Amino acid sequence: MDEQYTEMVKDHFFNPRNVGEIKDADGVGTVGNPICGDVMTIYIKVKDEIIIDIKFKTFGCAAAIATSSILTGMAKGKMLDEALKITRDDVANELGGLPAIKLHCSNLAADALREAIKDYRKKNKR
Amino acid sequence: MERIYMDYGASTPVDKEVIEEMMPYFDKFYGNPSSIHSFGREAFDAVEESRKKIADIICANEDEMVFTSGGTESDNLAIKGIAFRNKKKRGSKGTHIITSAIEHPGVLTTCKYMEKIGFNVKYLPVDKHGLIDIKELEDAISKDTFLITIMFANNEIGTIEPMEKIGKIAKEHDVIFHTDAVQAVGKVPIDVNKLNIDLLALSSHKIYGPKGAGALYVRNGVKLQTIVHGGGLEKGLRSSTYNTPGVVGLGKACELGKIRIKKDMVYLKNLRDMLIKDILKIEESYLNGHPEKRLVNNAHFRFTAIEGESLNLMLDGKGIAAATGSACSSKKLQASHVLLAIGLKPEEAHGSLRLTLGRMNTKEDVEYVVEVLPEIVQNLRNMSPLWNR
Numbered sequence: 155m156d157e158q159y160t161e162m163v164k165d166h167f168f169n170p171r172n173v174g175e176i177k178d179a180d181g182v183g184t185v186g187n188p189i190c191g192d193v194m195t196i197y198i199k200v201k202d203e204i205i206i207d208i209k210f211k212t213f214g215c216a217a218a219i220a221t222s223s224i225l226t227g228m229a230k231g232k233m234l235d236e237a238l239k240i241t242r243d244d245v246a247n248e249l250g251g252l253p254a255i256k257l258h259c260s261n262l263a264a265d266a267l268r269e270a271i272k273d274y275r276k277k278n279k280r
Numbered sequence: 281m282e283r284i285y286m287d288y289g290a291s292t293p294v295d296k297e298v299i300e301e302m303m304p305y306f307d308k309f310y311g312n313p314s315s316i317h318s319f320g321r322e323a324f325d326a327v328e329e330s331r332k333k334i335a336d337i338i339c340a341n342e343d344e345m346v347f348t349s350g351g352t353e354s355d356n357l358a359i360k361g362i363a364f365r366n367k368k369k370r371g372s373k374g375t376h377i378i379t380s381a382i383e384h385p386g387v388l389t390t391c392k393y394m395e396k397i398g399f400n401v402k403y404l405p406v407d408k409h410g411l412i413d414i415k416e417l418e419d420a421i422s423k424d425t426f427l428i429t430i431m432f433a434n435n436e437i438g439t440i441e442p443m444e445k446i447g448k449i450a451k452e453h454d455v456i457f458h459t460d461a462v463q464a465v466g467k468v469p470i471d472v473n474k475l476n477i478d479l480l481a482l483s484s485h486k487i488y489g490p491k492g493a494g495a496l497y498v499r500n501g502v503k504l505q506t507i508v509h510g511g512g513l514e515k516g517l518r519s520s521t522y523n524t525p526g527v528v529g530l531g532k533a534c535e536l537g538k539i540r541i542k543k544d545m546v547y548l549k550n551l552r553d554m555l556i557k558d559i560l561k562i563e564e565s566y567l568n569g570h571p572e573k574r575l576v577n578n579a580h581f582r583f584t585a586i587e588g589e590s591l592n593l594m595l596d597g598k599g600i601a602a603a604t605g606s607a608c609s610s611k612k613l614q615a616s617h618v619l620l621a622i623g624l625k626p627e628e629a630h631g632s633l634r635l636t637l638g639r640m641n642t643k644e645d646v647e648y649v650v651e652v653l654p655e656i657v658q659n660l661r662n663m664s665p666l667w668n669r
Contacts, residue, residue, distance in 0.1 A: 188627035211665040215589040
């Protein structure tokens with residue numbers, strides 16, 4: 155039944171990890187569109203190319219919230235180059251799968267993270 | 281965990297009295313009502329007795345009721361039946377249908393299909409409360425118009441359309457008037473003669489009857505082309521062996537509905553108004569639909585900066601069953617056509633919540649919902665990048 159949310163999705167939806175903003179974030183990435191029903195912002199704190207803190211804010215369905223939550227856990231402590239390799243599929247797999255209909259519209263967290271890293275690198279060009 | 285059901289607009293539990301009435305028709309009176317022997321006759325009698333009860337809830341005659349599998353089939357039979365019949369008989373007067381932009385898919389999708397096969401359909405817009413404009417309806421009628429199909433009450437936002445005025449205009453212009461009354465039956469007193477309704481779709485499972493049963497009222501003298509060919513039941517209008525337990529269940533549900541409607545209306549309206557009053561205390565919450573002309577059991581809201589599927593799942597986590605018009609919860613990932621038609625932006629339509637009450641709901645249920653909801657809305661807003669307060 156890939157129409158239903160997995161237990162893992164529900165767990166991350168009902169108990170999302172790393173919700174919030176980082177006021178002095180080193181990088182911020184926002185993707186999505188309120189018209190489509192999903193907007194997510196990822197905040198990162200970076201030290202020596204490592205993501206030392208990460209938080210998210212998401213407007214959207216349960217899949218959007220759960221993917222944001224699990225992604226923050228996957229990225230925390232990773233080197234930026236490693237974090238950039240996280241794909242949408244990785245996020246969905248980590249959650250034990252997503253309903254087919256949600257795979258594309260709501261699974262934007264990896265994109266938001268890439269935007270945040272891009273933002274960080276832009277600000278820290280030497 | 282205690283569970284609270286507030287999705288009676290989606291379906292209702294079958295009333296215990298209805299179940300009791302149905303039971304013998306599974307294994308005791310199982311004959312085919314069309315058979316000539318005693319087994320058939322006792323089933324036939326039950327079917328005909330039920331027909332009277334069903335007709336009675338809309339003040340129709342028993343010989344004006346056609347049994348179907350539910351609201352959607354009734355809508356299909358009404359629209360296609362009249363269209364196919366008219367095209368044959370009436371020549372050019374028989375190409376134009378008028379409906380509204382907020383119909384249930386049973387009507388809306390059928391109308392889209394009619395367009396594909398060569399009919400012209402006018403989709404009347406609605407105002408911000410979901411009401412059609414009577415003047416606009418009258419202006420839309422042309423010499424080719426043969427059918428007006430406008431719902432009695434909207435299934436999402438609960439708005440009750442001006443049936444009496446529509447019926448009057450239809451009659452004046454000699455146009456057939458069909459209404460999908462699936463949500464209205466049992467919650468609004470209906471007299472098809474007073475309202476000049478020619479065709480009316482009703483469904484059993486919205487009025488505490490079993491799923492898979494419904495009926496179409498067909499005014500005496502209105503001729504339809506069948507869409508289910510077969511053995512010729514229901515005056516040739518709808519073949520397929522009678523679903524005796526379903527018909528008996530629908531009959532009993534209508535009988536109870538007729539008896540209880542006054543009490544139900546007062547009771548539900550009271551609970552509904554409690555819900556509306558308390559939920560609107562939440563910051564940036566809005567009522568969708570008409571403030572007065574709405575179903576007694578329907579409360580429909582939207583909340584800024586949150587999404588309806590998440591809201592419904594959070595409520596489900598607290599044991600509360602509700603519904604939403606959010607795109608994210610639909611199979612097509614499109615915002616509700618009803619919410620867009622009343623002028624909401626897609627991002628506004630996302631944050632919608634439908635609570636539909638029923639006989640089994642109590643004041644305590646309402647109190648629990650209004651206690652739990654503000655916190656859930658706040659939690660989701662705290663998570664939302666669109667909520668900057």
